[in-house]
Amino acid sequence: MLMQRLVSKIQKTNAPIVVGLDPMMKFIPEHITQKAFAEYGETLEGAGEAIWQYNKGIIDAVYDLIPAVKPQIAMYEQFGVEGLKAYKKTLDYCKEKDLVIIGDIKRGDIGSTSAAYAVGHLGKVQVGSKTYAPFDEDFATVNPYLGTDGVKPFVDVCKEEDKGIIVLVKTSNPSSGEFQDRLMDGKPLYEWVGEKINEWGADTIDESGYSAVGAVVGATYPEVGKIMRKVMPKSYILVPGYGAQGGKGADLLHFFNEDGLGAIVNSSRGIIAAYQSPAYEKFGAQGYADASRQAVIDMREDIANALASR
Amino acid sequence: MLMQRLVSKIQKTNAPIVVGLDPMMKFIPEHITQKAFAEYGETLEGAGEAIWQYNKGIIDAVYDLIPAVKPQIAMYEQFGVEGLKAYKKTLDYCKEKDLVIIGDIKRGDIGSTSAAYAVGHLGKVQVGSKTYAPFDEDFATVNPYLGTDGVKPFVDVCKEEDKGIIVLVKTSNPSSGEFQDRLMDGKPLYEWVGEKINEWGADTIDESGYSAVGAVVGATYPEVGKIMRKVMPKSYILVPGYGAQGGKGADLLHFFNEDGLGAIVNSSRGIIAAYQSPAYEKFGAQGYADASRQAVIDMREDIANALASR
Numbered sequence: 001m002l003m004q005r006l007v008s009k010i011q012k013t014n015a016p017i018v019v020g021l022d023p024m025m026k027f028i029p030e031h032i033t034q035k036a037f038a039e040y041g042e043t044l045e046g047a048g049e050a051i052w053q054y055n056k057g058i059i060d061a062v063y064d065l066i067p068a069v070k071p072q073i074a075m076y077e078q079f080g081v082e083g084l085k086a087y088k089k090t091l092d093y094c095k096e097k098d099l100v101i102i103g104d105i106k107r108g109d110i111g112s113t114s115a116a117y118a119v120g121h122l123g124k125v126q127v128g129s130k131t132y133a134p135f136d137e138d139f140a141t142v143n144p145y146l147g148t149d150g151v152k153p154f155v156d157v158c159k160e161e162d163k164g165i166i167v168l169v170k171t172s173n174p175s176s177g178e179f180q181d182r183l184m185d186g187k188p189l190y191e192w193v194g195e196k197i198n199e200w201g202a203d204t205i206d207e208s209g210y211s212a213v214g215a216v217v218g219a220t221y222p223e224v225g226k227i228m229r230k231v232m233p234k235s236y237i238l239v240p241g242y243g244a245q246g247g248k249g250a251d252l253l254h255f256f257n258e259d260g261l262g263a264i265v266n267s268s269r270g271i272i273a274a275y276q277s278p279a280y281e282k283f284g285a286q287g288y289a290d291a292s293r294q295a296v297i298d299m300r301e302d303i304a305n306a307l308a309s310r
Numbered sequence: 311m312l313m314q315r316l317v318s319k320i321q322k323t324n325a326p327i328v329v330g331l332d333p334m335m336k337f338i339p340e341h342i343t344q345k346a347f348a349e350y351g352e353t354l355e356g357a358g359e360a361i362w363q364y365n366k367g368i369i370d371a372v373y374d375l376i377p378a379v380k381p382q383i384a385m386y387e388q389f390g391v392e393g394l395k396a397y398k399k400t401l402d403y404c405k406e407k408d409l410v411i412i413g414d415i416k417r418g419d420i421g422s423t424s425a426a427y428a429v430g431h432l433g434k435v436q437v438g439s440k441t442y443a444p445f446d447e448d449f450a451t452v453n454p455y456l457g458t459d460g461v462k463p464f465v466d467v468c469k470e471e472d473k474g475i476i477v478l479v480k481t482s483n484p485s486s487g488e489f490q491d492r493l494m495d496g497k498p499l500y501e502w503v504g505e506k507i508n509e510w511g512a513d514t515i516d517e518s519g520y521s522a523v524g525a526v527v528g529a530t531y532p533e534v535g536k537i538m539r540k541v542m543p544k545s546y547i548l549v550p551g552y553g554a555q556g557g558k559g560a561d562l563l564h565f566f567n568e569d570g571l572g573a574i575v576n577s578s579r580g581i582i583a584a585y586q587s588p589a590y591e592k593f594g595a596q597g598y599a600d601a602s603r604q605a606v607i608d609m610r611e612d613i614a615n616a617l618a619s620r
Contacts, residue, residue: 022423024422024426025436025437033438037438042437042438042439042440043437043440043442044435044437044442044444046437046438047435047437072419072423072426074417074419074423074424074426074427074430075423075426077426077427077430077431078426078427078429078430078435078444079430079435079437079442079444080398080430080442080444080445081391081394081395081398081444083430083444084391084394085391088390088391106417106418106419106453107384107416108416108453109382109384109416110481110482110483110550111483112334113332113382113384113385114384116334116382116384116385116387116388117384117387117388119388120384120387120388120389120390120393121387125354125357125388125389126335127335127352127353127354127356127357127389128343128347128352128356129352130352130353132353132354132389132390134354134388134389134390134391134393135390143416143418143453143455144455144489145453145454145455145478145481145489145490146478146481146483146485146486147483147485147486147487147488147489147490148485148488149483149484149485150481150483150485168455168456171420171455171456171460172420173420173421173456173457173459173460174459175456175457175458175459175460176456176457177457178457178458178506179454179455179457179499179502179503180455180457182494182495182499182502183494183495184492184493184494184499185492185493189489189492189494189499192489192492193489196488240420
């Protein structure tokens with residue numbers, strides 16, 4: 001089952017790490033964009049090709065070190081259909097490398113519409129007498145603003161297809177508290193969402209002991225992590241905001257259970273654009289993928305040290 | 311400017327109506343799917359072709375009656391890249407017909423990610439020395455859960471490009487109240503969001519008197535419409551939930567200002583699948599587009615009667 005597969009991969013790699021495949025043009029080394037533009041021109045197709053080649057280099061360099069990747073679909077969707085082709089190619093390649101794929105799509109709508117997102121991203125869509133799995137991620141991130149009937153269609157598909165969702169609880173951005181922290185009957189909104197996550201995931205718990213309905217809680221809010229770890233004992237917590245957004249290894253402790261499980265930490269630009277930061281600039285643009293590999297190794301050590309220190 | 315353009319079109323058509331282009335396979339007449347499958351097989355490409363031909367028929371039949379359309383991207387995205395090609399074709403065709411396009415994408419993320427969605431859907435993306443407008447909707451719907459820094463990048467692009475956003479406030483689905491209705495310091499979440507909408511849109515008000523930051527409030531909650539009409543006097547309210555979801559003309563009164571402006575009502579399956587309902591079945595599957603036209607005319611009358619009755 002999916003959660004057991006994720007847990008096994010985390011244990012095997014000793015790396016509760018997700019690499020965020022969030023390509024921005026400014027991250028992509030010139031030798032890659034030049035080659036793509038030479039072939040396709042400075043077009044959306046050229047941008048898609050550059051993104052894909054860039055991703056492929058990173059995936060080849062890090063796939064044996066990590067359990068999972070999290071492509072942020074917005075970074076592809078901004079290039080339209082051509083960008084989404086690169087998204088799909090990236091998903092397919094990650095699947096070939098046996099990585100767990102978290103589609104960071106943050107979708108969520110009324111029931112019938114969420115059902116369409118769910119079949120498109122996690123399930124199968126019917127076309128006449130045939131079925132297809134158009135994107136086929138393992139997990140999708142989901143926005144809870146619309147409440148249970150906007151989330152349930154995703155959960156239904158998860159049960160049918162052995163897939164998972166990760167629901168936004170407390171996001172890593174500076175103004176996340178504007179609505180998420182507001183008290184409702186003495187409890188912040190994020191805690192109400194967390195309690196619903198327990199309900200939504202209740203009958204999706206597999207042999208790992210974790211449910212297929214996880215939660216996003218930002219590394220930038222460790223105190224919230226501490227609370228939410230207790231509120232949602234059966235949910236894996238996806239922790240964005242490590243690295244570039246300011247979260248540090250020591251901040252992550254509260255997100256994990258005693259056994260070192262229960263959380264998986266995302267880093268995007270800290271890994272995929274490592275070569276642009278002072279710590280890894282010695283790799284140079286040509287060595288961007290090696291820089292990413294070293295950044296994963298260092299992140300793994302940072303988290304392991306933090307977990308060992310408690 | 312955009313809001314003036316929308317208001318003028320509403321006044322000219324006397325129809326504060328948006329047609330929701332939310333194609334589901336079960337809505338598409340057999341003669342269209344058969345033709346598409348004959349050409350492309352029962353494939354994702356075939357589904358995309360069927361959707362596009364179905365949409366084209368409806369657009370041709372109703373474009374002179376209405377100011378705006380609202381394609382729901384999920385209904386295309388569920389067919390993967392091929393579905394999104396049909397989405398793009400639909401947008402381009404609606405633009406040719408001079409319709410205002412509301413991309414119902416309900417995106418929203420941390421700042422840098424919302425910026426990517428904003429350029430992809432409303433603005434222009436840079437590729438080397440060139441720029442492209444990949445989707446180029448006029449409006450996009452936005453989910454506010456992440457707070458100001460998740461919404462601001464959309465507003466920035468709106469200002470640059472004369473585009474608009476419509477933020478989820480109180481959605482039309484049955485469980486929307488789960489989080490949206492909860493009281494925070496005595497006010498429901500949707501009202502807090504509404505007040506933020508005033509801030510976000512404050513310097514986007516054009517000669518129409520309306521701001522480029524609108525709000526979604528479901529027809530299924532007329533009492534909320536009454537309150538929110540006062541809370542956000544400068545925002546257009548997009549009202550989903552009319553027709554198939556249960557909202558009626560009389561329920562809509564509260565969403566409009568005294569002058570009959572300030573709201574635009576969406577109907578999706580009630581129009582695009584009209585031929586499948588008892589009231590319009592006489593048109594038959596071959597006449598599905600004519601049925602849609604008649605349904606628009608009837609909806610226009612229903613709303614006009616309701617507005618005249620007050």
